[in-house]
Amino acid sequence: MKLGCCYFPEHWPEEMWADDARRMREMGLSLVRIGEFAWSRIEPEPGRFDWGWLDRAIETLADAGLTIMLCTPTATPPKWLVDSMPDMVAIDEQGRPRGFGSRRHYCFSHQGYREQSRRITRALAERYGEHRAITAWQTDNEYGCHDTVLSFSDAAAEAFRAWCAARYGTVEALNTAWGNVFWSMEYRSFAEIDPPHLTVTEANPSHWLDYRRFASDQVVSFNAAQVAILRDLSPGRDVTHNFMGFFTEFDHHDVGRDLDVATWDSYPLGFLEQFWFSEEEKTAYLRQGHPDIAAFHHDLYRGCSDGRWGIIEQQPGPVNWARFNPAPLDGMVALWTLEAMAHGAEFVSYFRWRQAPFAQEQMHAGLLRPDSADAPAADEARMVADVIGEIGPQEIAKAKVALVFSYDAAWVYGIQPQGQSFRYLELVYEWYSALRRRGLDVDIVSVDAALDGYSAVFVPTLPNISPAWIKDIEELTCPILIGPRSGSKTHNLTIPEGLAPGELRKLVPITVTRVESLRDGVVGEGDGWTISRWIEEVETDLSPELALKDGRGVVFARDNIRYCAAWPDRSLLDLLVERIAGEAGLDLMDLPEGIRIRRTASHIFAFNYAAHDIDVSALGLGEPVVGSAHMAPAATVIWTIL
């Protein structure tokens, strides 16, 4: 695994570049990402390119022996470009233009901006596409960041109408698919269709779902246009894009298909603070991040691009954008880096080389402080470089457990939660966490992924199930656990004929006749476990495998397939994981709270996410090759697989 960093030569005097490059190498880094937001320096005026500084920066880095990932700068079109076509900006759901002054101020559907995006990509690729040091490209930056996937501009409306026409052929077909008869919402032509915002009350959920799919497709085609140019003009280089954490606004499997390598931007402390974790978790893991945050994304994004992935932005210290911004414990940066290696990362690149003293991210730490002294992360990077040297390159094998993830599902529940605590990402994360707490390695896969070869398959929920997917599942013999609301919707977000679980009824003969969403604090009591948030009434000849004390069935099984008709608590998840592991012949571990395990083909890694010492000798993994079984907070320990 390579180490790297994100570097912005345009932020620093040219005199500093060579020494920066030298220090990168000294620190054990071999990859550098540049160019991300540099449009105003590359093309300071319409059509006038200033390549000089970038030529020199690339040479300097290359001369130091660094390989370079070059970015297209399309996340930050300069002011002159925006002024030349003011309608290129996105329009927010409230109808306001999202103007110049920060970044991502463009609408994915604007044809003029798409032309500009291709033009600047082509200009960069023509100049540097065959440069010896350029080994990879990043398209744009963090598609969708700051809520920029959805736009409600005229350009978007126009493109959406065309998308609908292409999808449905006739407006009658669309009216039927969406159920537009419901409130006299029928259209006479595609031209009558608007985006689903600023309606008096909620718009038709089918309308919203198609708008989300359309918006995702716009990201895909925007990206694909850059990729095509890069492949053409820069053959043999990897193309990537950097995904974000807990972010489902576009379909990353779809974008991933056009990439060679999926990368993501890993900020565990910020993610802990900003998402649904409890106050207790936010305090317990204040300076570590919750132990499954990074791993979850590693396994998710590894499934987005044929297994090749990396971290292009790794948090090296406090950040600037969360409500509160503590510093990582000593050792966490190394832990996060090594954990990525254990999950098969090709590289981990720190964001950023040196903390910038100006502008929006001046409070975001780097490997260097703004005064160029080493920040604490620098030594951790060096330490990791040593470990990499010691244990050598790591191969990873297919995991024994698969977990199915669907962006479409995230949209469905976002549009129609039916109970405000039904959060798709949280449900999936809880299931993933239940597996990881017992030491299992997991592949998070798309709905299209082949599932044969896995010892167990977990589907936290999948609202819209196709006959083809059922056929694939039918052929599996391993234990499969499928969660609530699965099969409850058609492809167009309507209720399937014969009710939920729709196509799934072929495998598990049950009918969900009624559902309840439950307010916080209301639970259904099982034997040592509870359900909350969501419970279904099931009609079936099966007798439930697990039921509430009041007799209501919760888990129903036929053959190798279980269906869980409620939102399970951690105890119920533990129970199900144990039963399934028993059936699948999977070894479970009893891990102390805060410890996580991950295996490569050759090594076993353990990570201590707790803020206190933990001795893991009892795991019986023998003598470590790196670290000690008596683990300090934020420690990593590595054993060879015997």
Add this chain to the structure above:
Amino acid sequence: MKLGCCYFPEHWPEEMWADDARRMREMGLSLVRIGEFAWSRIEPEPGRFDWGWLDRAIETLADAGLTIMLCTPTATPPKWLVDSMPDMVAIDEQGRPRGFGSRRHYCFSHQGYREQSRRITRALAERYGEHRAITAWQTDNEYGCHDTVLSFSDAAAEAFRAWCAARYGTVEALNTAWGNVFWSMEYRSFAEIDPPHLTVTEANPSHWLDYRRFASDQVVSFNAAQVAILRDLSPGRDVTHNFMGFFTEFDHHDVGRDLDVATWDSYPLGFLEQFWFSEEEKTAYLRQGHPDIAAFHHDLYRGCSDGRWGIIEQQPGPVNWARFNPAPLDGMVALWTLEAMAHGAEFVSYFRWRQAPFAQEQMHAGLLRPDSADAPAADEARMVADVIGEIGPQEIAKAKVALVFSYDAAWVYGIQPQGQSFRYLELVYEWYSALRRRGLDVDIVSVDAALDGYSAVFVPTLPNISPAWIKDIEELTCPILIGPRSGSKTHNLTIPEGLAPGELRKLVPITVTRVESLRDGVVGEGDGWTISRWIEEVETDLSPELALKDGRGVVFARDNIRYCAAWPDRSLLDLLVERIAGEAGLDLMDLPEGIRIRRTASHIFAFNYAAHDIDVSALGLGEPVVGSAHMAPAATVIWTIL
């Protein structure tokens, strides 16, 4: 009492209609409401009517022996109509148009849309006005739903200016009435007046109050225009409109005056979740609704239309629109239906016949599931039909207790709460609840209602009191309890000469010299009771009937009239109800928590809102004719009045 349902033939294949109608009859239903949102099917293109399907639907239902309530479809103008005059939509308080894509996308003040509303009403009335099966009409649907009474469009501004001119004659009169001198807000002509939104800080409360009155009047006249056409072209049929729960945006007494029958849409579980109830109440009554929600509205709306009323939409299972959507306990649908009967409903119609598998309300239960099987409510409807058969039609008598309700009051306190916990609806509801907890039947009446004949009168608060009302009250000899802030405002929301309680001082010689609103948790301690939220300083020669421990008077009485100068807690309300009942010769009952009682002319009903069994034998009402005195959760029991 008739049972019925809401049916949307346009949502289902024509082949299903006859069987649906047959099953309705089998289930004991005799009334069906149709046509509510069908404009796009009735008039698919401007001026081209497609009556065929509706003709056939009406015949099919009529042939099955059902009587029909037909609706005007004006809540959902089709897209082609909106596109033909885009300024017909309302403008929200933030200045944004409220566009097509859901429902209620029109401004009540738009003259063009008013013309369309009359045109489509006339077209329907001409075609079906004399049809044998059409026994009733519903105008539009749920006026004001989704916050649609207020609009800030140009059409509304124009209409408001005319309304002001009509009301005040001269702009000088308006300036004086509103106190516009205050911040140089004086107008030189009516043309200078704008709606009171988007001001730098709050607009003049008098301005707001008149805007609310104007907006309410616009609803009244919009409705009246449809009613006039229906009366003309469909003689002998009842005209109704369906009101909502906890909704005070227009004056329902005013709209009710133009109707034959008031109807309302009863969703007790959703209302519990969405309104001010405590966490404890929301949990205790999760699947029942708070025990006074339905009754409160029955008694309120019965007072809006000369006593004739019904439920046109009764919740039959989980709904889709609350934050959380649990299912009713078994028996609750029957309980709700029978409780409506006990309050004098002419009909209860379930919303809806069959759950729609598509569009916005696909998660809203019906009597049938989307797959046409019976939903749980179906059997409860059958059971209720049996009970109706057993005990026969119920007459109700005037209650012994009147509670005065004023929409104007709701607006006054909404505009000028003075303390953020002063909520008019909550105050009235608490007083109503205090009466119901002791087994009293209550009429909720308007300020104009004749009060003679009642044994006791409760006025939770009435800010603006006219001399005429005082004269009426003066003639009463029964005990009267009048709550805080009564008489504190003139008709224009200014402070009356001589201070609060204004005209009321003629009856109770007190002067409110100063008021306090109190933050949550701050109380004034009485002897076994407290006050909170609001307390007044009273200057008077009377000695208080009840005072705080610190000596501050809270209840002041002269002759038969008491004034309560604070927001009372439940204990103080109980104490006052007991004293007044003693004076009025009213029998109070000691009801277990969760039990409610209601009498018709011939029967006594008891309802168990608790989630556990309760034995009510101790009430000594003898042998029930329906049900058992050992009441299960959600049980109803009925005795004959001896």
Add this chain to the structure above:
Amino acid sequence: MKLGCCYFPEHWPEEMWADDARRMREMGLSLVRIGEFAWSRIEPEPGRFDWGWLDRAIETLADAGLTIMLCTPTATPPKWLVDSMPDMVAIDEQGRPRGFGSRRHYCFSHQGYREQSRRITRALAERYGEHRAITAWQTDNEYGCHDTVLSFSDAAAEAFRAWCAARYGTVEALNTAWGNVFWSMEYRSFAEIDPPHLTVTEANPSHWLDYRRFASDQVVSFNAAQVAILRDLSPGRDVTHNFMGFFTEFDHHDVGRDLDVATWDSYPLGFLEQFWFSEEEKTAYLRQGHPDIAAFHHDLYRGCSDGRWGIIEQQPGPVNWARFNPAPLDGMVALWTLEAMAHGAEFVSYFRWRQAPFAQEQMHAGLLRPDSADAPAADEARMVADVIGEIGPQEIAKAKVALVFSYDAAWVYGIQPQGQSFRYLELVYEWYSALRRRGLDVDIVSVDAALDGYSAVFVPTLPNISPAWIKDIEELTCPILIGPRSGSKTHNLTIPEGLAPGELRKLVPITVTRVESLRDGVVGEGDGWTISRWIEEVETDLSPELALKDGRGVVFARDNIRYCAAWPDRSLLDLLVERIAGEAGLDLMDLPEGIRIRRTASHIFAFNYAAHDIDVSALGLGEPVVGSAHMAPAATVIWTIL
């Protein structure tokens, strides 16, 4: 000290004026403020002035022996004026116009309105500038109230561009100063610059800081234009403007420089409710206000205008604008008034004479009730007038302790809090409170103020420190305590070369290498004290004076200067105040909770803010000249300094 009131003759029938004036005098008042919002009465139509009523009002008041403060009415331009140039209104951050219908509906940058402001000021000054009774002028009213300092109008954008050009000279200089290279935010000309709102994510903090400075400068120049006219046409009269509480949207030191007297509007109960105080404090001081609220502003605004200051609006009873509006305890109005005297006020004027029965502030108490009877505050005013007579005029001396306050700092932390609980005003207030709890008198001074002569100097935080300030500090020998984040930013809100604390490193040789913001509930434990919210990692050869139990240094000292590298709790502040007082030879008092002390040149005042009796005999101040050492709630006691 004079007493006075705010009077609106235009609100009352002319017949009442003479008696009102007579009663003011009887109550002990000698100053009356008028004219504040009277534009529509002064100039009812464009260019037509109606001076008659105002001439008569002024004569009536003058004849009664009252001196008059006359206001320019520019906070409330009439409707005809707004209609004549609709673009004069401010545009809010969301892009919406802030229209007519309340007050402050103008943009400070609109040239047309500036011309109108000068025109009406000149008209008033020409007519009354030399009137015998006019002794003072107030410009406008409460600049910035209702969030009106910032506007995003075209006029503001245009003015901002000019401001930038004047400040930076070249756009390249601006690009460099702001770090616009960061996200390709570079401008090619000043004309390309927009206000920093409606950006996709946060705009550049340097952009925001300059926008805030620009907006503050617009207030300064708007005010200065009125002042110039008044000085010209009304020589010898004091010019003032009324500031507000806890309000930092413009630089009051800058505005104050153009005034003769700073005044402020003191509403302690509303401020307690609306600001950051804990639930416990809000309950304990419900009817008193927190004991440091009024004093904090007295000392702050005294520092804004060369020591001359007064209260022009003193809360006399419940107000209308807080979430909850309780009444002051009996005695509080007198306490507040006498406390102002103890801090050197030239006058205290109650808002308002008589409660208005109409419009927005009808629930705001006055000295008289709307029915003209005395409100409770009237007697308290009389009592204060007596005390003033008894103890005579009070001189105040420079305090021994200085606390440095910076509006620029408030903007910096508002723009870039880095942790959401880092609130500048709260930090400063806590430090001020720590001093007051030990009986110290404090001068709150600007960054430019001369600090020599003080026995101790406290700088809660000062992000941007100039070499000149360092030089001034260097010359001081008294103990100085400087708080976290000081010196952490350059003048343009970037990180200084050599890191925080920037220039301060010359005095205290430390480097802040990393900072953490901490979520609520997370603390660092010291010995009997804690830190929270914010902590810095410090690199230094100094050994810390105080450290956390884990060894992390918190307080670092060299010579007479201490730096506190965290947000201290009250215990740590107490400890630091004790140490510094010891070093500075300051006497500390042990004051019971709720008691505050303040000295004039001749007297010592004690104020009981608690809601219960407190005996302060133990303070050993001897026999009071006013009041008793056994203090009732809201009591004031005064001793002569021996």
